[in-house]
Amino acid sequence: MEEKTIQFITQGQPPAWWKSLIEKDSLGCRWLAGKAVNSLASVVVIPVHELTEIRKEELSPSKAYVLVGENWTAQQLRRSLALVKGALFLDTIQGLDETQKVIKVALARQREKDSHSDLMRVMRLQNRQIQELNVGLETVVQERTVNEAESRKASQKNIARVREIIGFIKELAKLVDLADLLPLVRRQLKEFHSLAAPLLFVPRGENFGDLYYMRGSQVITSRARGKWEVSARIRVNEPSDSQFLANAAARPFGKIIRFPLITVRHQRDPSRSPLLFFEHTVNAGELDPLLETLTEKLQPVSWALDRLILEQELKSTSRDWEMTFDGLSEPIAILDNDGRVVRANSHWRPEFNEVLKPQLDHLRIDGLLYAVEIYPIRMSIDAPPLSWVVYLRDETRSQKLKSQVVQVEKMSAIGQLAGHIAHELNNPLTGIRSLTQVLLSEVPSDQQLHGDLKEVESASARCQGIINNLLDFSKGGLQHKIEVMDLNEITLKTLPFLKSATGRFRSDIQLSETELRVKVEPHLMQQVIFNLVNNACQAMSEKGEISVRTEASHPWAVLEVTDTGPGIEKDLLERIFEPFFTTKSEGEGTGLGLSLSRDFVRQFGGELECESDIGHGATFRVRLPLELNYESSDS
Amino acid sequence: MKVLIVDDEPLVRLSLRRALVKSGHQVEEAEDGLNGFEKWAVFQPDLVFLDVLMPRMSGPDLLNRLKNEGGIRGRVILMSAFTGQYDLEKAQSLGADLFILKPFTDIFAVVRTAEDLTHV
Numbered sequence: 200m201e202e203k204t205i206q207f208i209t210q211g212q213p214p215a216w217w218k219s220l221i222e223k224d225s226l227g228c229r230w231l232a233g234k235a236v237n238s239l240a241s242v243v244v245i246p247v248h249e250l251t252e253i254r255k256e257e258l259s260p261s262k263a264y265v266l267v268g269e270n271w272t273a274q275q276l277r278r279s280l281a282l283v284k285g286a287l288f289l290d291t292i293q294g295l296d297e298t299q300k301v302i303k304v305a306l307a308r309q310r311e312k313d314s315h316s317d318l319m320r321v322m323r324l325q326n327r328q329i330q331e332l333n334v335g336l337e338t339v340v341q342e343r344t345v346n347e348a349e350s351r352k353a354s355q356k357n358i359a360r361v362r363e364i365i366g367f368i369k370e371l372a373k374l375v376d377l378a379d380l381l382p383l384v385r386r387q388l389k390e391f392h393s394l395a396a397p398l399l400f401v402p403r404g405e406n407f408g409d410l411y412y413m414r415g416s417q418v419i420t421s422r423a424r425g426k427w428e429v430s431a432r433i434r435v436n437e438p439s440d441s442q443f444l445a446n447a448a449a450r451p452f453g454k455i456i457r458f459p460l461i462t463v464r465h466q467r468d469p470s471r472s473p474l475l476f477f478e479h480t481v482n483a484g485e486l487d488p489l490l491e492t493l494t495e496k497l498q499p500v501s502w503a504l505d506r507l508i509l510e511q512e513l514k515s516t517s518r519d520w521e522m523t524f525d526g527l528s529e530p531i532a533i534l535d536n537d538g539r540v541v542r543a544n545s546h547w548r549p550e551f552n553e554v555l556k557p558q559l560d561h562l563r564i565d566g567l568l569y570a571v572e573i574y575p576i577r578m579s580i581d582a583p584p585l586s587w588v589v590y591l592r593d594e595t596r597s598q599k600l601k602s603q604v605v606q607v608e609k610m611s612a613i614g615q616l617a618g619h620i621a622h623e624l625n626n627p628l629t630g631i632r633s634l635t636q637v638l639l640s641e642v643p644s645d646q647q648l649h650g651d652l653k654e655v656e657s658a659s660a661r662c663q664g665i666i667n668n669l670l671d672f673s674k675g676g677l678q679h680k681i682e683v684m685d686l687n688e689i690t691l692k693t694l695p696f697l698k699s700a701t702g703r704f705r706s707d708i709q710l711s712e713t714e715l716r717v718k719v720e721p722h723l724m725q726q727v728i729f730n731l732v733n734n735a736c737q738a739m740s741e742k743g744e745i746s747v748r749t750e751a752s753h754p755w756a757v758l759e760v761t762d763t764g765p766g767i768e769k770d771l772l773e774r775i776f777e778p779f780f781t782t783k784s785e786g787e788g789t790g791l792g793l794s795l796s797r798d799f800v801r802q803f804g805g806e807l808e809c810e811s812d813i814g815h816g817a818t819f820r821v822r823l824p825l826e827l828n829y830e831s832s833d834s
Numbered sequence: 835m836k837v838l839i840v841d842d843e844p845l846v847r848l849s850l851r852r853a854l855v856k857s858g859h860q861v862e863e864a865e866d867g868l869n870g871f872e873k874w875a876v877f878q879p880d881l882v883f884l885d886v887l888m889p890r891m892s893g894p895d896l897l898n899r900l901k902n903e904g905g906i907r908g909r910v911i912l913m914s915a916f917t918g919q920y921d922l923e924k925a926q927s928l929g930a931d932l933f934i935l936k937p938f939t940d941i942f943a944v945v946r947t948a949e950d951l952t953h954v
Contacts, residue, residue, distance in 0.1 A: 622887065625915035625937050630845020633941035637852040640942070663937045 203306055206231040206240035208249050216291055217244075220298060226306065236262070241309045242302060244289075247275065250282055258283055261316050263309035265289050265301055364499065371503035377401070377511055378411055378418040380504065384475070385413070387496055391489065394456075395478040398444060401508060402427075402471045410447040423447035429470045431461050433490055444476055453478050456490070458497060462505035473504055530569070530591040533576070541586060551591065561594075566777025568595045603795065621666045628666070632659040665695060681803075683826050686715035686724075686756050687749055693728045694747070700736040707746035715749055715756035716826040723799045727807075730792040731760040731819045738764030738817065755805075755822040767811040775809065835952055836860045838879035840870030840896070841913070842888045846936075850883060853941045857949070867891025871899060879908050881952050884930065886914040897929045909951050 205228050207213045213232045221230045236243055236257045245253060247268040258264065264286035266279050271290055280286065287308070289301045367387055374380060377399075384397045400423065402408035410423045427443060433456065434440065440455040458475040465472035475497065481489055524531065525545040532543035532551070540552055550564060562569040569591035575584035635656040642649045687710045694701075694708065717724075728747075735745050743763040750757050767775060776797050797807040804824045811817035837859050839847050844865075851861045862877045864870035868890045874882065884893040891899075893912055900906045912925040915936040925933035932951055938944050 622915045626841075626843035626885075627845050629915075629937035630843050630847075630849050633849030633938050633944075634845055634852065636941045637849055637856065640853075640856065660939070663939075666937075 202227065202229055203241040203309070204229045204231055204237065204239045205242045205244065205302065205306075206233055206237045208233065208236065208243060208245045208253065210234055210249065210252060214246075214291075216295060216298065219295055220302075223295060223299070225299070226303065228306070241313075242305045244302070245283070245286075247279060250279065255282070261309075261312055263287070263305040263312065265305045267291060364496070367496070368499040368503075371499055374503060374507060377504075377507045378420065380500070380507065381411055381413050381418050382416065384497070384500060388493075391492075393479050393481045393485075393489075398448065398476040398478075400427075400447070400474045400476065402473065410444070412448050419448075421447060421449075427474075429459055429472060429474065431459055431469050433458050433494070435486065435490070440476065444478075454480070456481075456493070458493060460497070460501040460504050462501050462508070464505055464509075473508065475500070529593050532589050534587045534589055536584065536586065562591060566595070566774060567593060568598050570594045599794070617669045621669060624662070624666055628659055628662055632656060632663065635659065681718055681720055683716055683718050684721050684724075686717050686719075686758060686823065687711060689719070689721055689724050690728055690747065690749060690758065693725045694732070697729060697732045697736075700733050701745055704736060704739060704742070705744040707744060709746070709748045711750045713751055715751055715823075717756050717803065717805075717823040718826050719803045719823065720799075724803070727796045727799050727821065728758070728760075730796045731821070734792060735760050735762035735764070735817075735819070738762050740764075743816075751825060752822075754825050754827070756825045758821040758823075759818055761816060761818040763816040766813040766815055767809065767817050768813065769811075772809055772811060776807070835880040836862070836877060836908075837948070838862045838864065838870065838873055838877055838882045838908075840864045840867065840873075840882060840888070840893065841885040842866055843885070846885070849941055850944070853945045854948075857945055867893060867896040871896055874900070874907075881909045881911065881948055883911050883913060883948070886912060886920060894928050901929055909948075911948060911951065 203226075205226075207217055207230070209232055217232070224230070231237055231240060234252070236253070236259070238259075240262060242263045242265060243258075244265045244267055247266055250266070264283045265288075266283060266286045267289045268275065268279075269291050271288060276288065279288070285308075287301050287305050289298055291298065367383075370383055371380075374383065381397055381399055388394055388397070396413045398410060398412040400408055400410050406426055407422060407424045410421050412419055412421075423443075423446070425443060425446060435456050436454045437457065440457050441452040444452045444455065456477040456479050458477070459469060460473045460475055461469055462472055527544060528546065530544065530547040530551060532547045533541045535541050540547070548564075551562070559571050562571050572590045572592060574588045574590070576586045576588060577584050635652050639649060639652045639656060642652060690710060732745065732747065739745070739762050745763075746759075746761045748757075748759045748761070776793050793807075800807040800821055800823065805822050808820050808822075809817060810820070837854050839850050839854075839861065840863075841847050841850075842865055847863045847865070851863065854861050862873050862879065864873045866888045870882075870884070871891065874896075884896065886893045893914075897906060897910065906929045909932075910930040911932045911934055912920065912928065912930040913934045913936050914920045920933060922933040925931075932947065934944060934947070
């Protein structure tokens, strides 16, 4: 136990009992005496008469006080107690032992006080800690509150940014035209005042591409040529970029930010990826954050661009294809396996669908002759056809030319043949006629034999005439010579060949009395007359009359061939002159007779027309220019 | 006069012979050029009717051969059915005197033409 100090307050000497007490000390204390309260003292013993000397402030509550007096009155006690609260009282009369006891009590009380004050101190300490803790908590709470507000603000900002990007993506998705991209990007970046309107370059080939740029609100496209290096990284302030743009857009450019739009298709080969250019006035220090923002904002542009370029290429490819398809001058169609037309070019006519049948190799429609060519479309050689390409090759002209060639060849062959026949027949015929003439001269004219010989002579004379005509007619196949001839003469030379055709019908031949001098190829003109008369006969199934008339109707020589057949319907009147138009059954006619005849007549500067009354036959009229100056030029 | 007829058509030869004999002329016939060449040398005709197209030797070939072997003796009338290919000019260039187109329209006219030719 620590040593306690007991002090006796006195202005003078402590009394004898105090000294006895110290000598008798069984408490193990230090004993002091002094005028004022010692701070070390635990128990302060104060004689009552000394109380007045002590100021109340000196009395620390942590000490125990013992008031000493003799014969305490009640008044004294009350007054003292008022002065020193909680003090013990000691009456020196009661002896040393009693004094000792009181001091002990005082010591005990002081110890109690000590422990109290310890407790109090701990409690105070704890209090303070709690207080400090409280304060800390408050700070934390306060800090937390501030943080939370800030983070809410931040996430709201994030959401706004994402919303903005989504909105941008939506707008991008709505884009139809590549050119509309630029105004959209400009709007998206309008907060960056140091960036000028964007320019877009889309490579189209090895060393050329399209540059889209804005003039006011208009988007202009120009084809740009040159070489450009592309990497997947943003390039800034590269003089070659400024130069490239200056060449393409024909105006000077300052500092440039080049932003590659690496689309999905160009990830492997970024050299063909599109480029966005911005002319800018950004300071070097502000560049990095700006580029970061640009990267974020322009990310969706690549996606949209990929789609737009693909669509554009697709459109232009399909347009190219369509133009090629329609540009072909002959009808082409794609048919499905059921024969339905899936796609056809502009020359395809709906009528073709109707007449198109499998195994059809030629198609005759409206005076045109088509060779039908069908090719299957397969995914691979072994695969069954998916569809069919039907190609109608116009053979009208070539067929007509071929027919003309065949006609000419035929005529030349007939010419040669006729030449041989004429020679073979002429010799015996000469003999027959000549011998008959000799016999006639030997037989008296009154005999019947003379008359019979006369018949033989005239028959052989007719035969000679026929052979001569045949020679003239066939000669034309060998030599094409325009001559001035009498149309009547040509007609008369032609009619004998038509006897087998005209035989069944009544014929009425009325030739003009005057010569009808025309400039023609005689054998071709003979063919025209032959065709017209032959057609007229074929038009009449049973009885009828065929008339051939010629007349001069200045400035024309006119030849008319009229039949009394069923006539020709009005809407067919022009079509009968179309090549391959025929009403005759297969094998009977080529459908070329009238077409070629009209061609020939037109070659001679004339015209071939037809008039018809249904039920009253038809008239074909050839008009040829009359050669009026013939006599004078001949003489 | 002595007339030689060179023609591969028997009827032509017969009719000419009958008409010529009727007018008092002496007539020999040959059915082709080669035969005609031989008869020409033997018979020594004043006039020869010569066809163009004949087997073995044609009329023009016969004339050429005669020209090469001492000349054509007597008058020659070339006859042909082929118009255009032969005419008087061509016939004369071959050594003939006249060209007559076959078929004849009048046999007596032909005989008169022949007589006129030899009297010149």
